[in-house]
Amino acid sequence: MKKPHSPLKAYQNPVFLGSPEGRIVRILSEYLEPLARFEKNRINSTVLFLGSSRADPSAKASPLHGYYWDAEELAYLIARWAIRLRPKGKNFVVCTGAGPGIMEAANRGASRAGGKSIGMNISLPLEQPSNPFIPEDLAFVFHYFFMRKFWLVSRARAVIAFPGGYGTLDEFFETITLIQTGKISRDEVVLILYGEEYWREVIDFDALVRRGAISAEDVKLFAFFSDPGKAFAFLKKKLCRTSPELCLEA
DSSP: OOOOOOOOOGGGOHHHHTSGGGHHHHHHHHHHHHHHHHHHTTOOOEEEEEOOTTOOTTOTTSTTHHHHHHHHHHHHHHHHHHTTBSSTTOSSEEEEOSSSTHHHHHHHHHHHTTOOOEEEEEOOSSOOOOOTTSOGGGEEEESOHHHHHHHHHHTEEEEEEOSOOHHHHHHHHHHHHHHHTTSSOTTTOEEEEEOHHHHHHHOOHHHHHHTTSSOGGGGGGOEEEOOHHHHHHHHHHHHHHHOGGGOOBO
């Protein structure tokens, strides 16, 4: 007599879940699982740090070296301020892409302040390890770039782009496009380009205006800074002007 067949339930079937037909389930999982953890940790809003994974704190000869420590200091200032707000530590939580370089620096600065921070990693052919300054309950890894981008930006009240390469440029331009087109309110997100000399050399925004590709008003969607203290003062002022109820200290 044949043994009775015990088929797997669909949600326990790894072959189905890894198949093209299971793609929608995988996509939904990358929406629902982070949502559940954000709700459990009561994360209301974030400050997103973008920047190069190649900024090495020990490579003093690298042109990116100083930006690492500026990012660490700026994240420290933000986290130290945010953890005193009501509800404690739930607004303006430092968030990064979880990798090394500028991302590590921001998570490190938040940790130095005694605050939790978020890391949203992505699986790549050459694995990018998560940095050690992210608490386990707020460490994520995504397969789909678009779902990672959604979570990086969806609760961000500020986006700070440090010097970086293709990934940083991609994330910055996608964010500014959402703001320019009104998908994100211009009053809802503060956008900072940190390292004015770098950014003015890499992107000629004035040329875009002269050639009619963007309007002069579009250049006002972001601000340049090259000092952590000044960037923090500007950020705090802008956030508290648009959301004074979130800036009440406990």
